[in-house]
Amino acid sequence: MFAIFFELNEGLSIAWRAIKANKIRAALTMLGIFIGITAVVLMSTAIKGIENSIQSGVSTLGSDNLYIDKFAWFSNQEFWKMRNRENITMEDFKKFKELAKLPDVVVPLLYSRQTIKYGNRKIDDGVLNGSNSDFLTTTNFDFELGRFYSEIESNGSRNVVVIGNEIASKLFPRGDALDKVVKIGAVNYKIIGVLARMESLFNSPDNQIYLPIGTIFKNFASRNRGTVTIVVKARNPQMVEDTKIEAEGVMRKVRGLSHKEENDFSVNQQEALTSFFDNITIVIKIAGLFITGLSLFVGAIGIMNIMFVSVKERTKEIGLRKAIGATRRTILIQFLLESSVICIIGGLFGLIAAILLSLMLNQFFPTSIQYDVVILAIFISLLTGIFAGLAPAYTAAKMDPVEALRFE
C-alpha cells in the first residue's frame, strides 16, 4: 500500500518534470483534451438547460390538469379521423361542467390568432387564450404588473387583456404596459395585467395573451369557428386518474355517444407531453454524446500520437532508468501519469472555458451548469489520459534496456 503511494507520488513528480521540460509540446497536447472537454461540458450544460426549460415549460400547464380536446396531443391516431370530429362547443362545456362531480375547477379555453398593435409596434399571429376568471387557478402565473381579469369582466365579455412578459417587452420596451390600450384586430383592449417571466421553451405564457372567452366570441365570432378545450383541474394529484375516468364518461354522455361508438374527443394530460419531450431529450443526448465523444476521441488520438513521439525521443532516458533499476511497471506508470496529468490540466482549462462559454451562451439559449460536471470533466480527462497513454506507455515499458541505451 505504501509502495503504491510512493510510486504514484514519485511518478507524479517525474511526470511533472517531464511536462515542465517540454512546455510547448505539453501545451499542444493539452489542446486536444481542452477542446474535447469544453465540448463535453458545454453539451452537458446545454442538455441540462433544455431539460430544465422543458420541465418548466411543461409544468406551466399544471400537473393535475386534464385537457379535453378535439385532438390528441401525441398519439398514433390518424389526424384525418380526429379532424372530422365535431368541434367541442360552449354548450358541451356547460353540460360537462354541470355533470362532472370530481373536478376542482372546469374552465373553457379557446385559442385565436390575431395581430396585436400598439402605436407603430405590432406582433403578428399573437395567440389569444379565451377563458373565464377561474382559469387562473389552473395555472401557476405570477404577475409583474396588475392582475388577472375578474368574474365580472369575464361574464361581461369586457375588452381587457392580460399579456405575457415577452409580448409586454416587445410592445412596451420601457415596461409601462399597464393600463395602456392595444389594438387586437379592429378593437381596442385595455391591459390590466402583465405576467412575470416564465422562461420555457414550449408554449410559453411569455408569448400569450389572456382574455375573457366571451370577448373572443363577441369580437372574432365571424372569423373564428374554433373548438373549445375543456380544462379540468383535479382536486389533488392523487385524484387525477379518477377525475380522468369520470371526465371520459361524462364527456361521452355530453356528446351522446352509444356504447359502440368510439370517443370523438381526447383527454390530454401533461404526462403525454412529458414523455414526448423525454424522448426528444434522449435523442439530443445521444446525438450530443456522439458528437462530443468524437471530438474527445480525436483529442485522445492526438495525445497518443504525441506520447508516442515523446517515448521515442526519450528512448535513451528510458534505457538509463531501466539500467539503474526502474521496472517495467514503474516506466508504465510514469508515462500513464504523464499523459493523465496533461489530460487533467487540459481538462480543467476546458472546464473553465466551457463554464465561461455557457455563461455567455445563457443569454441566448438555456444552459445550466451543474456541480457534477466538474467531477465528470476530471473523470473523463483521467480516462482519456489513461486511454491515450496506454499504448505509448506500454511501448516504453517493454523496451529492452540495452537497445534503448544504444539508441541515438
Next chain:
Amino acid sequence: MNIINIEHIAKVYQVGSEEVHALRDVTLKINQNEYVAIMGPSGSGKSTLMNMLGCLDTPTSGIYDFKNVSVSEMTDNELARIRNKEIGFVFQTFNLLARSDAVHNVELPLIYAGVTSSERKERARQALIDVGLGDRMHHKPNELSGGQRQRVAIARALVTNPAIILADEPTGNLDSKTGEEIMALFHEIHERGNTIILVTHEEYIAEHALRIIRLKDGLIEKDETVEKRYIPKAKASFV
C-alpha cells in the same frame, strides 16, 4: 568473497538470417575489491560482456551467478532490483538527464530503491561531495564540463553503495588530462574497498587496474595480473 561467477557464457544475436556470435565461450570469476579492466579491439564483445555482467542482458547459454545466486533464472523485475541495489553503471556518454540538476541525477537510482525524498537528497549531496562536486549541486549537465558530467555519473553509480561499479569506456569522451582525473577517482573508489570492472581499448587506461582480461572475437584471449600498475598522481576527489 566471490561476486561474479560465469561459466561458458555465449551470446548470439540474430541479425536477419545471420547469427552474430558476440560472445562464444567465456568463463571467469571476479571477487570482491578486484579492479578489472576488460580490453579488446572494437567488436570483440566487451560491451556485450559488460551488459551481461550488469544484468542488463541475459546470456544465450551458460551459467551466471551473482553473489552465488543464478541470474539466468531471474525475472525482469528481479534483474531490475539487482541492477538497482548491486550495480553502479558508468557510461561513455554519461547518460545524464539533460534537464535535471546534479542532485536530481544522482538521486535517481534511490527513487527506484524506494528511499524517501529527504534521505535521497542527503545521500545524493554526500555522493557529489565525495566525487569533488560539492559546489556544483544544482548545475545542469550543460552547465558542467565533460569531466564534471562523468563525476556526476560516477556519483550516481556510487550513491546506492553497489557491490560492483561497471564502467564502459568511461574516459572515451574525455581529453587525456580529464580522463586521468577520472581514473584517479576510480583509483580512490577502489582503495575504499569497492569492486570495479572497467572496459577500455586503451592500454594505459587498462594499466590502472590490477587485472586485465583481453577479449578477441568473443573469447578470452588472456587473463593476466598487471605487473607494473599505474598509480595516478592526480588528486581530484575525496576531500
